[in-house]
Amino acid sequence: MKKITFYTNPRSRGAIVRWMLEECGAEYDVVPVHFGKEMKSEKYLSVNPMGKSPALEVDGKVITETAAILIFLADMYPEKNLIPPVNSLERGEFYRWMFFLVQLEYAFIDKFFDVPSSEERRSVGYGDYDTALNTLTEFLKGKKYVIGNNFTVLDLYFTATLRWAIFVGGMLPNEGILVDYMNQHLTREANVKGKELDQKLAESMGIV
Ligand SMILES: N[C@@H](CCC(=O)N[C@@H](CS)C(=O)NCC(=O)O)C(=O)O
Incomplete structure (x- = not known):
């Protein structure tokens, strides 16, 4: 069995990886990392030179970037x-x-920080915020799953990202196609358990 070490701050994208680890039924150790000094310390930079959360170490190899970690775990x-x-x-x-x-x-983050969409930004991969969001909304209309007839890591990642955009970013209405889609997956046991574990971790780290 591979040894998995999960470096996370429970108030980061680490929450998405936590859900996935629980979804996989993985056994793993958790190393909590505070934002600020600790995340930029030499010790943590030797794990993730970006000084960001999350990071996953598997048998001594480090994987960063939430999407990469999710795909790796799914495989x-x-x-x-x-x-x-x-x-x-x-x-x-x-x-x-x-x-x-x-x-x-990135479209969500740009919107959150009010980075303007403009002509000059047409080489930006996501296009513009409204088109990206409309594309997704149209695609998810009447769908429970992004692909086929069962839950995949894509549903996990979409749901967690929409959750952030709605509840943290406050940038989408709390109703409609995207919310209906999201709500079908938020109740999954692994998400509920992951949230509980993250809440306990946050408390042990003194984060409210
Ligand atoms: N591309 C990375 C982004 C990771 C990221 O930006 N994490 C934020 C928290 S959600 C962070 O650790 N920020 C602390 C910092 O940059 O100092 C991923 O997808 O995992």
Whole structure:
């Protein structure tokens, strides 16, 4: 069995990885990392030179970037059926929406910090905020899952990102197609357990 060490701050994108670790039924150690000094310390920079959370160490190899960690874990636990098989057409669709989401994440952050969409920004991968959001909304209309007929890591990542955009970012209305989609997955046992574990970790770190 591989040794997994999860470096996280429970108030970071680490919460998404936590959900995934629980979804996979993984066994892992947790190393809490505070924002600020500790995250930029020599010790943590030797794990993630970006000084950011989350990071996952698996048998001594470090993986950073939430999307990469999620895909890696989905492949590591094939029996959980959280990613379409390599070489299937669904795997192509999977990549499409995974890369779409990674860019949509920037659209949300730009919107949150009020970075203007303009002509000069037309080489930005996500296009413009409204088009990206409308594309997603149209795509998810009447759907429970992004791909096929079962929950995959894409649903986990989309749901967690939408949760952030709605509840933290306050940038989407708390109703409609995206919310209906999100609510179907938020109640998953692994998410509920992950949230509980993160809450306990936050308390032990003195984070309110
Ligand atoms: N591309 C990275 C982004 C990681 C990231 O920006 N994490 C934030 C918290 S959500 C962070 O650790 N910020 C602390 C800092 O930059 O000092 C990912 O997808 O994991």
